[in-house]
Amino acid sequence: MSRVQQAFANGKAFIPFITAGDPKLEITEQLVIKMAEEGADLIELGIPFSDPVAEGVVIQRADERALAGGTTTDKIFGMVQRIRKVCSVPMAFMTYVNPVFTYGAGLFMKNCRETGIDAIIVPDLPFEEKEEVMPYCSEFGIDLISLIAPTSRDRIRMIAREAQGFVYCVSSMGVTGVRKEITTDVGEMIRLVKEVRDIPCAVGFGIFSPEQAARMAGLSDGVIVGSAIVKIVEQYGEGCVPHVAEYVRTMKKAVS
Amino acid sequence: MSKGRFGIHGGQYIPETLMNAVIELEEAYNHFKDLPDFKEELEDLLKNYAGRPSLLYYAEKMTRDLGGAKIYLKREDLNHTGSHKINNVLGQALLARRMGKSRVIAETGAGQHGVATATAAALMGLKCEIYMGKEDTDRQALNVYRMELLGAKVHSVTSGTQTLKDAVNETMREWTARVEDTHYVLGSVMGPHPFPTIVRDFQSVIGREVKQQMLQKEGRLPDALIACVGGGSNAIGLFYDFIGDPGVRLIGCEAAGHGIDTDKNAATMATGTVGIFHGMKSYFCQDQYGQIAPVYSISAGLDYPGIGPEHAYLRDTGRAEYVPVTDNEAVEAFEYLSRVEGIIPAVESAHAIAYARKIAPAMCKDKILVVNLSGRGDKDVAAIARYRRVQIYE
Numbered sequence: 338m339s340r341v342q343q344a345f346a347n348g349k350a351f352i353p354f355i356t357a358g359d360p361k362l363e364i365t366e367q368l369v370i371k372m373a374e375e376g377a378d379l380i381e382l383g384i385p386f387s388d389p390v391a392e393g394v395v396i397q398r399a400d401e402r403a404l405a406g407g408t409t410t411d412k413i414f415g416m417v418q419r420i421r422k423v424c425s426v427p428m429a430f431m432t433y434v435n436p437v438f439t440y441g442a443g444l445f446m447k448n449c450r451e452t453g454i455d456a457i458i459v460p461d462l463p464f465e466e467k468e469e470v471m472p473y474c475s476e477f478g479i480d481l482i483s484l485i486a487p488t489s490r491d492r493i494r495m496i497a498r499e500a501q502g503f504v505y506c507v508s509s510m511g512v513t514g515v516r517k518e519i520t521t522d523v524g525e526m527i528r529l530v531k532e533v534r535d536i537p538c539a540v541g542f543g544i545f546s547p548e549q550a551a552r553m554a555g556l557s558d559g560v561i562v563g564s565a566i567v568k569i570v571e572q573y574g575e576g577c578v579p580h581v582a583e584y585v586r587t588m589k590k591a592v593s
Numbered sequence: 594m595s596k597g598r599f600g601i602h603g604g605q606y607i608p609e610t611l612m613n614a615v616i617e618l619e620e621a622y623n624h625f626k627d628l629p630d631f632k633e634e635l636e637d638l639l640k641n642y643a644g645r646p647s648l649l650y651y652a653e654k655m656t657r658d659l660g661g662a663k664i665y666l667k668r669e670d671l672n673h674t675g676s677h678k679i680n681n682v683l684g685q686a687l688l689a690r691r692m693g694k695s696r697v698i699a700e701t702g703a704g705q706h707g708v709a710t711a712t713a714a715a716l717m718g719l720k721c722e723i724y725m726g727k728e729d730t731d732r733q734a735l736n737v738y739r740m741e742l743l744g745a746k747v748h749s750v751t752s753g754t755q756t757l758k759d760a761v762n763e764t765m766r767e768w769t770a771r772v773e774d775t776h777y778v779l780g781s782v783m784g785p786h787p788f789p790t791i792v793r794d795f796q797s798v799i800g801r802e803v804k805q806q807m808l809q810k811e812g813r814l815p816d817a818l819i820a821c822v823g824g825g826s827n828a829i830g831l832f833y834d835f836i837g838d839p840g841v842r843l844i845g846c847e848a849a850g851h852g853i854d855t856d857k858n859a860a861t862m863a864t865g866t867v868g869i870f871h872g873m874k875s876y877f878c879q880d881q882y883g884q885i886a887p888v889y890s891i892s893a894g895l896d897y898p899g900i901g902p903e904h905a906y907l908r909d910t911g912r913a914e915y916v917p918v919t920d921n922e923a924v925e926a927f928e929y930l931s932r933v934e935g936i937i938p939a940v941e942s943a944h945a946i947a948y949a950r951k952i953a954p955a956m957c958k959d960k961i962l963v964v965n966l967s968g969r970g971d972k973d974v975a976a977i978a979r980y981r982r983v984q985i986y987e
Contacts, residue, residue: 387884439883465595486610511770
């Protein structure tokens with residue numbers, strides 16, 4: 338069983354997202370270890386990008402802070418290597434296609450493999466363009482996570498058929514960021530996936546409260562939360578670790 | 594390889610949320626573009642609303658003054674709204690209406706594309722919102738008010754470098770939030786397929802007219818075409834009909850800001866590398882980790898870190914050449930054309946005029962240059978005065 342599959346092996350998964358290097362890599366390192374202790378089943382690490390077009394303002398600001406602090410892809414690989422010495426939680430990178438392409442997709446996946454990254458999520462790399470990185474993902478055993486959106490409709494089956502690891506269900510239109518209500522029929526999206534593949538489905542975009550998380554967990558195999566956590570990091574800065582830990586504990590309980 | 598490729602460039606690198614929208618757009622475009630009533634409606638608007646065909650003007654004084662090649666100016670500045678942008682916008686607005694969209698959104702740099710979009714939206718009864726970087730709403734304040742007069746809502750974008758690139762980011766974000774009733778009127782030959790093709794097709798009227806007009810006036814094709822390039826829509830519009838004529842040099846002038854050896858330029862071809870951004874593979878100004886570089890030009894319309902994928906391909910194949918032109922050269926050309934021909938060019942177009950000034954004197958008198966005067970310069974007068982440290986306000 339791959340590490341990504343393990344994340345979904347013990348009931349509903351809670352998947353937190355943080356931006357690597359926000360406010361600095363030492364804190365990110367502590368956050369990953371602490372969130373794993375508090376029950377995070379898979380951790381998404383954002384590689385900051387200058388122009389994150391799929392992100393709302395909260396994660397945009399996190400990317401700006403991380404880049405202003407001198408965070409680079411190589412330094413993030415170094416941090417992952419340090420984390421892997423003490424922590425075996427499944428980890429996925431979330432970033433845009435340009436940082437991967439420009440780094441060299443082959444070298445990027447090789448470094449993922451060597452440092453211990455299990456999967457990669459690239460929101461601006463749709464099904465039609467996945468050959469840009471897929472051969473390298475296959476070569477180095479990195480899962481390329483597919484996203485489905487409320488507008489995907491007839492595309493869901495096509496995407497699900499070739500999906501790896503888990504399917505990332507985008508709960509709402511627009512960019513990342515908390516929403517009071519999620520109006521999309523997430524259950525129907527997931528039903529279409531499961532029709533063609535027995536693969537875990539995790540819901541993300543807009544989720545922040547334990548009640549929402551519990552409801553989404555009822556419809557899916559896991560819940561992804563990003564902006565709500567990044568907001569806590571923004572609020573408490575270098576002192577954010579205990580606050581994030583408490584939030585993760587609450588959310589993990591809510592989805593279980 | 595996916596759809597919409599120009600060599601290795603182009604493609605559709607966008608969030609899944611937008612995929613069905615671009616697929617529907619491509620289908621709609623392919624369906625409508627050759628329908629007689631769609632073509633007639635567009636041709637009627639181009640003629641009776643935008644004022645096409647635009648003039649091909651023999652710049653006799655400039656020619657005499659430079660003492661070399663014969664210089665013609667393609668007067669896109671005389672179009673309604675003052676630039677070539679109206680050609681594309683009328684086509685896309687018609688398409689949006691036929692697709693049943695009630696609302697259009699667009700990015701703008703200098704404001705020319707925003708003004709054109711707001712104009713077409715007013716004419717066709719579409720709701721319109723424009724995204725413009727804060728730095729540009731400041732340096733092009735008149736165009737902001739112009740768009741508001743036309744009924745558009747203008748959003749001042751404060752993220753990132755607060756210029757054209759960030760306006761595109763924000764418009765894409767807005768499109769993912771409201772893709773069902775909204776069409777994104779992309780303003781240049783960039784972004785995901787099918788935009789580079791659609792915009793090029795709507796702009797190619799420029800080159801088609803030049804070819805006809807040139808054959809009428811001179812009985813032969815020109816020797817070189819010169820246009821400024823940011824994303825590259827006026828340049829591809831001029832070049833496209835001549836790509837198959839190897840005797841015609843195609844020259845794109847990109848914004849070199851303070852110079853390509855400084856970190857203040859937007860000269861993508863001179864200083865960029867292949868990357869994937871804003872939905873397309875092409876050349877971009879970026880660092881070794883793929884972070885998009887903050888770029889700079891005096892011209893808000895050329896202040897963009899990428900270039901359309903078809904230009905990238907024309908460069909790779911050697912069919913077109915791309916040259917850097919600095920702020921200073923552009924400002925001098927701005928003043929030169931005003932003084933010599935009585936035509937105030939947009940500072941974007943002044944980049945092309947500047948390069949014509951450089952090469953025309955060394956060319957034989959029987960050679961012919963066509964420069965695309967893509968827009969008029971009224972919007973830039975205040976900025977040029979600032980550049981020259983002239984106080985024009987109390």
